[in-house]
Amino acid sequence: MTTPLIRPSLVTVPHANVLMGESFASTRAELTLLKNSPHVSVAIVGSGACGLTAALMLKDHGVECVLLERDERPRGSSALSSGFVPAAGTQAQARQAIEDDQAQFVKDIVNKSHGQSALHLVKAYVSAVPQAIDALEARHGVTWRVLDQFLYPGHSTHRMHAVPETSGEGLMSRLERAAQEADLTLLTHAQVTQLFMDPDDRVVGLGFVRPDGSREALRCDAALLACNGYGGDQELVAQYLPQMKAAVYAGHVGNDGTAVRWGQALGVALKDMGAYQGHGSWQNELGLLISWALMVAGGIQINAHGVRFHDEHQGYSEASVGVLAQPGGVAWCVFDQPVYELGLTFPEFKEAQVLGGVKRFESVTALSLWVGCPEETLARTLSAQDRARDQEEGQPEGHSKSIRPLKPLKPPLYAIKVTGALFHTQGGLDIDEYCQVLGDQGTPLPNLWAAGGAARGVSGQEVWGYLSGNGLLSALAGGFIAAESIARALAHPSTRVD
Ligand SMILES: Cc1cc2nc3c(=O)[nH]c(=O)nc-3n(C[C@H](O)[C@H](O)[C@H](O)COP(=O)(O)OP(=O)(O)OC[C@H]3O[C@@H](n4cnc5c(N)ncnc54)[C@H](O)[C@@H]3O)c2cc1C
Numbered sequence: 001m002t003t004p005l006i007r008p009s010l011v012t013v014p015h016a017n018v019l020m021g022e023s024f025a026s027t028r029a030e031l032t033l034l035k036n037s038p039h040v041s042v043a044i045v046g047s048g049a050c051g052l053t054a055a056l057m058l059k060d061h062g063v064e065c066v067l068l069e070r071d072e073r074p075r076g077s078s079a080l081s082s083g084f085v086p087a088a089g090t091q092a093q094a095r096q097a098i099e100d101d102q103a104q105f106v107k108d109i110v111n112k113s114h115g116q117s118a119l120h121l122v123k124a125y126v127s128a129v130p131q132a133i134d135a136l137e138a139r140h141g142v143t144w145r146v147l148d149q150f151l152y153p154g155h156s157t158h159r160m161h162a163v164p165e166t167s168g169e170g171l172m173s174r175l176e177r178a179a180q181e182a183d184l185t186l187l188t189h190a191q192v193t194q195l196f197m198d199p200d201d202r203v204v205g206l207g208f209v210r211p212d213g214s215r216e217a218l219r220c221d222a223a224l225l226a227c228n229g230y231g232g233d234q235e236l237v238a239q240y241l242p243q244m245k246a247a248v249y250a251g252h253v254g255n256d257g258t259a260v261r262w263g264q265a266l267g268v269a270l271k272d273m274g275a276y277q278g279h280g281s282w283q284n285e286l287g288l289l290i291s292w293a294l295m296v297a298g299g300i301q302i303n304a305h306g307v308r309f310h311d312e313h314q315g316y317s318e319a320s321v322g323v324l325a326q327p328g329g330v331a332w333c334v335f336d337q338p339v340y341e342l343g344l345t346f347p348e349f350k351e352a353q354v355l356g357g358v359k360r361f362e363s364v365t366a367l368s369l370w371v372g373c374p375e376e377t378l379a380r381t382l383s384a385q386d387r388a389r390d391q392e393e394g395q396p397e398g399h400s401k402s403i404r405p406l407k408p409l410k411p412p413l414y415a416i417k418v419t420g421a422l423f424h425t426q427g428g429l430d431i432d433e434y435c436q437v438l439g440d441q442g443t444p445l446p447n448l449w450a451a452g453g454a455a456r457g458v459s460g461q462e463v464w465g466y467l468s469g470n471g472l473l474s475a476l477a478g479g480f481i482a483a484e485s486i487a488r489a490l491a492h493p494s495t496r497v498d
Contacts, residue, residue, distance in 0.1 A: 030215070034196055034205045037217035040066045040185075042486055043206050044224045045192045045258070048076030049472060050452025051226035052175040052184075053132060053479030054486075056140055059182045061487035066218060067184065068208055070191035070254050074176055077228055077251040077424050077453070078475065081168035082289065082348075084147065084160040085476055086469035087129040091137065092144040092161055102126050104156050109458055112154045112315070112467035116460025118271070124433040125458060125477035132480035133161055140178035142171075149342065150296050152468040153315045160469060167347050190216070195223070195262055201439065202446045221447060222486050225437075226479065228453035229425035230257030231276075240273040240427060247324060248284055248421040255424070259454035263429045268439050271456035273427030277466045280319025281333055282421035286357045290333055290416050291346045292316040292468070298407055299335030300381070301418075303327060306373030307381050312406075317459075317466035320420030332371055333416045334382070340414045352416065361413045370415065382409045424471055426457035434485035435478050449486060451478025 042058055042065035044051045051067055052074060058065045067074070087093075088100035105126045110117050136142040147166075148158040163170045179186060187208075194207030196217070205219040230236035232253040238245040263270050280301065281290040295301065295312035301319070303309050303326040310322040323331045335343075343349040343358070352358050361367040364382060368375040384406075429437050429450040436444040437455075452475035459465040 030194065030207055030217070033215060034207070034217045034219060037205065037219055039219040040064060041220065041490060042066070042222045042224065043068060043218055043220040044226055045206065046076065046225070046227035046452075046454070047074035047186055048226065048228060048252075048452065048475065049078035049171065049175060050228075050454075050475035050479040051224070052172075052179055053136065053476050054224055054226060054451065054483040055184050056175075056178055056182055057132075057135065057480055057483030058487060059184060060135070060139060061483065063483075063487050063490060065185070067179075067186045068190040068192050068206065068218070069186060069188045072188055074179070074186065074188075075172055075252070077231075077255060078472070079169050079172040080250065080252060081171075081472065082162075082291065082346075083166065083168035083171040083472070084162050084469055085129065085133065085472040086155065086159045086467075087133050087161055087473075088126065088159050089130040090133045090144065090146075090161065092133070092146050093159065096146050096148060096158075098146055098148065098158050100157050100159050105159065108154055108156055109467050109470070113458070113460030113462075113465030116462070116465055117458045118456060120433045121431070121456070121474075122458045124481055125473050128480045129473055129477040132476045135480070136175075136178070140182065142174045142178055149345070150293050152292070153296065153313050154467045155469075165347070166345070192227070192258065197266075200446065201266070201448075203448050221490060223448055224482050224486065225259045225262070225429065225448070225450040225454040226452050227258045228252065228255035229428055230260045231255055231422055231425050233257040236260060237422070237425075241276055241422070241425070243321065244276065244278065244422045247278075247320070248282060248419060250279070250282055250287075250289070250421040251424045255453065259429055259450055266439075268437060268445070269430040269442075270427060271430045272459070272461050274461045275426035275457060275459045275465055276317075276463055277423040277426060277459075277471055278317045278320025278463050279421050279423050280316050280323040280331070281418045283352055283357050283416055284419050284421075286352055286355050288348045288352045288357065290352060290418055291343065291349060292319075293346065294333055294335050294339050294343055294349075297335075297339045297342050298409075299333055299339050300406055300409065301331045301333055302371065302373070302378070302381055303331055304371065304373060306368060306371060306378035315464065315466065316468065318464035320422070321463055323418065323420035330417060330419050333418055334367070334409060335414050336409045337412055357416055359415050361415065362411055364411065364413070367413050367415055382413075384408070424453055426453075426459045426466065426470070428453065428455045428457070431455045433481070435482040436485060447489070449482040451475070451482045
């Protein structure tokens with residue numbers, strides 16, 4: 001679906017005081033539109049995993065809400081994702097007899113970011129995410145299992161949760177079904193472009209545009225921004241993540257920085273804007289993610305010279321920069337039969353295999369011909385058991401100085417050509433532990449919340465701070481926390497709940 005390119009704007013009421021360049025006349029018309037528009041307790045912008053989780057939780061609290069979604073269906077980056085959500089202390093872990101510890105999970109997140117993560121959010125999310133997962137399962141039929149075949153880099157134990165389909169599409173289909181069964185109000189084809197604020201920084205309504213260009217509005221008592229980050233806006237990516245401005249963006253293109261632009265217009269703090277989730281294993285021709293589980297299980301990445309260039313066990317996010325720094329910005333994931341068989345348990349890998357993206361080679365010679373690298377070099381790379389060589393020039397900060405030796409790989413060999421991609425941005429509106437948006441003085445705005453990719457994440461300020469799962473962690477935990485906080489605030493309007 002094509003949506004009109006309209007920059008998000010703020011309109012202050014009751015004064016016809018216009019920000020971001022709209023004309024007085026058009027604003028007066030919009031104020032009339034707002035005055036005559038329907039009222040809802042809570043308006044949620046965006047219906048990805050964050051927005052839907054929040055709406056389901058609000059429903060459980062008996063709070064009326066409306067989700068506004070620019071697309072035809074609720075999908076977002078959540079549906080494009082692998083759908084893996086990390087959590088410690090869930091019913092699913094108990095069923096699989098996995099012992100975990102929330103304090104250790106906090107440590108794992110903080111260790112990955114070298115201590116840069118916003119600690120108040122890490123603690124809040126780690127405590128909320130098992131509650132969100134269990135509530136979605138017990139009350140809304142979203143069932144989970146824990147992936148226990150491999151450990152993602154940086155996680156101390158098996159805590160990656162997935163729905164039975166093991167995909168983001170499966171997760172979103174289940175959340176969508178739950179939303180239908182809970183009779184939630186979801187307005188699709190509704191691109192929110194305006195926040196109506198009163199002079200006390202209170203949101204009084206939202207303006208949105210339909211695909212035919214017509215405008216509508218909704219008055220509300222509270223608003224939650226669940227419209228993810230700015231990966232779909234090249235201008236903002238160039239401004240905040242210049243190293244990724246030429247990279248493929250594999251997330252949802254509709255995530256065009258609505259929340260960030262409102263934050264800029266409101267003059268509130270934007271935090272961790274240099275942080276993002278990259279991925280070093282994106283099959284660009286097919287538009288498919290090749291799971292990093294292949295690397296964790298013993299696969300390697302080589303460049304056009306036939307050599308490894310980084311430690312594949314560090315993390316897939318920083319690997320994006322490592323891959324993009326190689327000749328042609330490409331690499332080849334190379335692995336053997338057992339790893340190939342593990343790959344077949346992932347829907348996207350299977351799709352890549354069916355579409356011809358996974359090549360099989362009976363000899364090192366054949367693989368070297370396909371990659372176009374010297375056979376002897378490749379043979380040395382594949383047989384190396386104890387080689388740890390110094391980091392190559394130009395590797396990004398955060399990469400280790402040596403390459404961890406891995407087990408030798410023997411034919412039949414498999415290879416997939418990949419590049420580095422931007423998956424989603426991790427910087428955004430500054431929020432407190434209740435996901436309430438903070439003004440520039442650190443004081444919460446009266447009735448504006450932000451969660452998921454619309455708010456700052458828990459990955460610090462750099463690409464290497466991203467621990468796998470930090471994205472959906474923020475989405476599910478943030479949606480859960482925001483719903484609880486909004487429900488409390490609406491029940492006790494005069495008191496801030498601390
Ligand atoms: C290929 C890929 C794989 C990934 N795998 C994982 C993984 O396994 N685990 C993990 O933790 N993270 C993963 N991520 C990251 C994860 O997808 C995101 O962190 C997460 O989906 C964010 O959820 P969200 O609800 O905040 O945003 P989204 O799911 O993107 O939802 C935002 C919604 O807001 C809508 N919207 C935006 N602007 C407006 C507007 N102005 N008006 C109305 N609607 C609007 C969008 O259309 C969208 O539906 C992956 C990302 C990618 C791209």
